[in-house]
Amino acid sequence: MTTQEIISPENLVYGKTKLLTDNVMHYCPGCSHGVVHKLIAEVIDEMGIQNTTVGVAPVGCAVFAYNYIDIDWQEAAHGRAPAVATAIKRLLPEHFVFTYQGDGDLAAIGTAETIHACNRGENIAIFFINNAIYGMTGGQMAPTTLEGMKTATCPAGREHELNGYPLKIGNLLAELDGTCYVTRQSVEKLAAVVKAKRAIRKAFENCREKKGTSVVEIVSTCSSGWKLTPHKSNLWMQENMLAKYPLGDLKNV
Amino acid sequence: MEDIKLMKGNEAIAHAAIRCGADGYFGYPITPQSEVMETLMDEAPWKTTGMVVLQAESEVAAINMVYGGAACGKKVMTSSSSPGISLKQEGISYIAGAELPCLIVNVMRGGPGLGTIQPSQADYFQTVKGGGHGDYRLITLSPASVQEMADFVELGFELAFKYNNPSMILADGIIGQMMEKVVLPDFKPRRTDDETRKQCPWGTMGKVEGEQRHIITSLALEADVMEATNNRLQAKYKKIEEAEVRFEEINCDDADYIFVAFGSGARICASAMEAARAEGIKIGVLRPITLWPFPTKEIARLAKKVKGFMVVEFSAGQMVEDVRLAVNGAVPVEFHGRMGGNVPSSEEIITKFKEKFSIK
Numbered sequence: 001m002t003t004q005e006i007i008s009p010e011n012l013v014y015g016k017t018k019l020l021t022d023n024v025m026h027y028c029p030g031c032s033h034g035v036v037h038k039l040i041a042e043v044i045d046e047m048g049i050q051n052t053t054v055g056v057a058p059v060g061c062a063v064f065a066y067n068y069i070d071i072d073w074q075e076a077a078h079g080r081a082p083a084v085a086t087a088i089k090r091l092l093p094e095h096f097v098f099t100y101q102g103d104g105d106l107a108a109i110g111t112a113e114t115i116h117a118c119n120r121g122e123n124i125a126i127f128f129i130n131n132a133i134y135g136m137t138g139g140q141m142a143p144t145t146l147e148g149m150k151t152a153t154c155p156a157g158r159e160h161e162l163n164g165y166p167l168k169i170g171n172l173l174a175e176l177d178g179t180c181y182v183t184r185q186s187v188e189k190l191a192a193v194v195k196a197k198r199a200i201r202k203a204f205e206n207c208r209e210k211k212g213t214s215v216v217e218i219v220s221t222c223s224s225g226w227k228l229t230p231h232k233s234n235l236w237m238q239e240n241m242l243a244k245y246p247l248g249d250l251k252n253v
Numbered sequence: 254m255e256d257i258k259l260m261k262g263n264e265a266i267a268h269a270a271i272r273c274g275a276d277g278y279f280g281y282p283i284t285p286q287s288e289v290m291e292t293l294m295d296e297a298p299w300k301t302t303g304m305v306v307l308q309a310e311s312e313v314a315a316i317n318m319v320y321g322g323a324a325c326g327k328k329v330m331t332s333s334s335s336p337g338i339s340l341k342q343e344g345i346s347y348i349a350g351a352e353l354p355c356l357i358v359n360v361m362r363g364g365p366g367l368g369t370i371q372p373s374q375a376d377y378f379q380t381v382k383g384g385g386h387g388d389y390r391l392i393t394l395s396p397a398s399v400q401e402m403a404d405f406v407e408l409g410f411e412l413a414f415k416y417n418n419p420s421m422i423l424a425d426g427i428i429g430q431m432m433e434k435v436v437l438p439d440f441k442p443r444r445t446d447d448e449t450r451k452q453c454p455w456g457t458m459g460k461v462e463g464e465q466r467h468i469i470t471s472l473a474l475e476a477d478v479m480e481a482t483n484n485r486l487q488a489k490y491k492k493i494e495e496a497e498v499r500f501e502e503i504n505c506d507d508a509d510y511i512f513v514a515f516g517s518g519a520r521i522c523a524s525a526m527e528a529a530r531a532e533g534i535k536i537g538v539l540r541p542i543t544l545w546p547f548p549t550k551e552i553a554r555l556a557k558k559v560k561g562f563m564v565v566e567f568s569a570g571q572m573v574e575d576v577r578l579a580v581n582g583a584v585p586v587e588f589h590g591r592m593g594g595n596v597p598s599s600e601e602i603i604t605k606f607k608e609k610f611s612i613k
Contacts, residue, residue, distance in 0.1 A: 052459045056321070057470075066468045072457035074324045075470035077347050080317035083309065087321035087329070088457070090305045091277055092446075095459060113317070116310035 019045045023067045030230025032220030033062055033129060035187040039197045040100070040127065041069045043204055053096040054088050056081040060102035061135040079110025082117035085124045096207050098125040104134045107143040107169040114169070121178030121212040125203035128217040132166070132241060133225035143167040146244055151225070166244055170217045174250035180212035182250040186219045186242070188234040211253065219245050255436050262402040262428045265435050266332060266358055267292035269406035270304070274443040275356075276327040277305040279318035281337060284370040285426045286360035289332040302443050312337040316344030316357075323353035324469040326453025328410055328444070332358035334426070335376050336367065338384075345419060346385030350471030352486070354413035354453075356406065357391075358422045360429035363567075363594040371594020372426030374516060377571035380423050381545040388483055390490045392420040392497065393544040395515040399433035407438055414452065416493055423544060425567055427517040427596070499542035500551060504530070508537030510610065511555055513576050514565040515541050517596070522565050525599035525606070534612065544572070552579035561585040563606050567596060585610070 005011070019041035027033045044053050050071055057065040059078035066073035076084040081099035089097040106114050106128050117124065133151055134140040140153040144166050148157040158166075174182040181203060185196035196218060203214035219241050221233035228236055260268070266289050270278060280290045290308060298304035305322075309315035315331045322329035333341060338359045348355060359380065363373035380393050392412045394405045402424060409420035450458055460466040473479040503523055505511060512522040519540035526536040539555065541548050556562070561584045564573040573588045580586050587609040591597045597605075607613070 050460060051462060054325075054457050054459065063472065066470065070460070070466060072460050072467045073469070074321060074457055075351075075468070075472055076320070077317060077343055080313070080320075080344070083314040083317035084321035084324075086307070086314075087277065087279060087305075087318035088325055090307060091322050091325055091327045091329075092458060112310055113314050116314065 017042045017045045019050060019070045021068055021070050025068060026064060027061065028224045030221055030223035030233050031061070032131065032187050032218060035193060036127065036129065036196070036218055036220070037065065037068050039187070039193070039200050040098075043197065043201045044069070044071065047201070047204060049096050049204070052094065053098070054092070056085045056088070056097070056099040058099070058101040058105040060105050062100050062102060062129065063136065065100050079105050079108070080113055081105065082110065082113040082122070082124070082126065086117050086120070086122045089122055089124050096204055098127060098203070100127045101129070102135070103128070103130045103132065103142040103144040107167050111169070115173070115176070118173050118213045118215065119176045119178045123207050123210045124213060125207055126213065126215045127200070127203075128170070128215060129220045130217055130245060131220040131222040131225070133222050135222050135225050139225040143169070146240055168245065170215065170245070170250050173215050178212050179215060179251060180206050180253045181214040182217075183215070183252070184217045184219060184245055184247050184250060186237070186247055188221065188237060217245070219247065257434050257436055259432055259434050260399065261288055261430060261432050262396070262399045262424060263288035263360065263430070264292045265399050265403040265437070266406060266422070267296065268437050269403040270330060271296055271298045271302060272438050272440050273407040273410060274302065274328065274441045275304055275330055275410070276443055277307070277322045277329040279307050279309050279315040279322070279329065279331050281309050281312045281315050281333065283334045283337045285362055285372070285430050286332050286334045286358065289358065304443065312340035313344065316341040316348075319355050319357070320344055320348050320351070320353065323348060323355040324351065324457050326449045326456025326458065330356035330358070332360070334360050334362050335364050335373070338376060338379070342379075342385035345391070346387055346389060347471050348419045349385070349389035349391070350387060351469050352417040353419070353469070354410070354417050355419050356409040356413060356422070357419060358424070360424050360426055362426050363592065369594040370426070372517070372596065373567050373592070373594060374425050374518065375568035375571065375592070376423065377544065377566070377568060380421055381547070389486060390418070390493070390545055392416070392418055392493060394420065394422050395542055395544050396422060396424050396428055397516050397519050397540060399428070399431065399435045402428060403435050403437055412497060416489055418489065418493070425516045425518070494546040497543060498546045498548050498550070500548040501540040501542060503538040505537035505539060505555060507535055509535045509560050510537070510606070511559050511562045512536060512538045512565060512602070513541070513552070513562055513572070514538070515544060515572065518565050518567060521597060521599050522602060525602040528599060529603055529606070541572070547575050547579070549575070549579040552576055553581065556580040556583040559584060561587065561610055563587045563589060563609065565597060565602055566590045568592060
């Protein structure tokens with residue numbers, strides 16, 4: 001087969017969704033954000049909801065999420081995305097509204113907004129990247145940082161006497177009557193990516209059916225913050241992160 | 254026949270919001286303005302006009318809900334009182350930075366800290382000099398009656414949408430709590446989604462096929478880009494300063510002295526003025542209606558023909574600084590203020606005036 005034959009349209013088995021823009025992503029090599037962005041873009045494309053979806057970007061590494069997915073976006077203040085999304089959804093009730101947040105944004109500064117949006121059962125989707133560290137500001141301790149894990153603000157490793165315990169906010173949100181779907185996924189291998197995409201799709205479908213709040217937590221890597229190669233980050237995540245944050249559905253109504 | 258009602262200033266805000274076709278209200282209870290949300294919940298406009306009313310978990314959440322709604326081009330508002338407005342400052346800065354229209358009502362109480370629930374005007378600096386971070390301005394309307402509480406809701410929205418800038422109604426607690434007769438505005442339907450898109454083509458109401466998508470943000474990491482944003486904001490503020498100054502004058506034409514006061518302070522000054530005129534002292538009252546933009550030019554004009562000004566505020570003296578800047582040393586500018594929820598009487602104002610200007 002010639003190159004021309006190989007790249008002919010009828011031989012296409014997989015392509016970049018048209019919803020991902022051509023902007024060069026600012027994420028570090030090995031970071032999970034790029035994969036999750038791609039999955040969200042694919043789901044929006046496949047569901048045909050590009051013109052009725054509004055995304056809310058966080059403060060953190062994903063602050064520029066709006067540069068990469070070709071839909072309407074709002075950039076929220078740190079932690080406030082669920083409040084911002086609440087108003088959008090209430091004022092445009094037939095639209096699809098989602099937030100995209102990291103662990104510092106969702107589980108530290110924005111804990112109140114997260115819990116109350118979920119408790120009101122806002123018909124929105126929350127995509128939560130848990131990589132146990134503050135990436136954008138240079139690797140400080142997050143609410144989800146594991147005990148013993150070293151960061152710029154716990155250089156000797158997190159100690160619960162000093163810093164409290166890793167916050168399993170997904171479990172907490174699953175307890176609330178307003179959530180209809182809380183799941184914990186990862187994207188470090190192909191099988192996981194397929195499952196994560198299914199979860200993202202389900203979250204958007206729940207919005208359509210107005211079943212309540214859906215939360216998809218993605219246990220993620222931060223090779224720069226963890227100071228590991230992309231491959232070693234994946235291994236470290238599987239061994240350490242998944243022990244504290246096991247994968248699977250926490251709630252599925 | 255005119256629809257005349259007797260109600261509190263806070264209640265008038267709520268009724269005017271429904272009648273002017275507001276799309277959403279997001280608030281958190283705090284004295285002395287809780288009647289705004291209570292009245293809205295009682296009226297249940299979601300059943301009639303479709304207006305969304307939501308009690309948020311905090312003032313922080315409420316102002317960010319306003320951000321979310323305003324960024325869709327919707328006509329949205331919040332209300333609070335001083336400590337709550339302090340909490341909203343982050344969101345207000347983001348709204349100003351992203352150039353979104355909205356209405357914020359502050360029914361001021363005494364501070365600092367938890368302070369008192371009694372009336373105050375001590376949030377003047379916070380409102381007109383910034384409050385949140387960065388170089389931005391709030392269009393600030395100061396009502397002196399329940400009627401103006403009602404009227405300024407629509408005016409506040411009108412100015413906000415004209416300039417894509419947040420507007421604030423800055424009322425002292427007296428105006429929020431007192432009852433007066435009021436003629437409520439006529440009912441105006443809410444804009445349809447198509448009308449909203451037409452009026453606010455920048456709003457995030459979903460990407461339109463074949464058109465550019467919309468991104469609402471206040472972020473620009475490059476200094477040149479951020480400076481260009483600031484230059485655009487400053488040019489807009491200059492335009493507002495030139496076109497939107499509003500004030501009321503009583504007997505300023507033949508006055509030897511001018512009282513400058515806003516909100517209910519201006520009404521007390523008007524009583525003091527009448528008593529002084531009965532004694533043969535020619536006093537006028539200048540009431541700034543817009544605290545920003547401030548009637549600087551008018552005060553400078555009056556400074557050329559009067560012997561002095563006295564500024565009266567329910568604070569340690571905040572607006573007096575802007576009056577002094579406008580007068581620029583031409584004549585004396587004296588000040589009398591009360592704090593902690595106390596309000597000066599008209600007799601007290603005359604006594605202080607006579608003392609300060611050595612008039613017997």
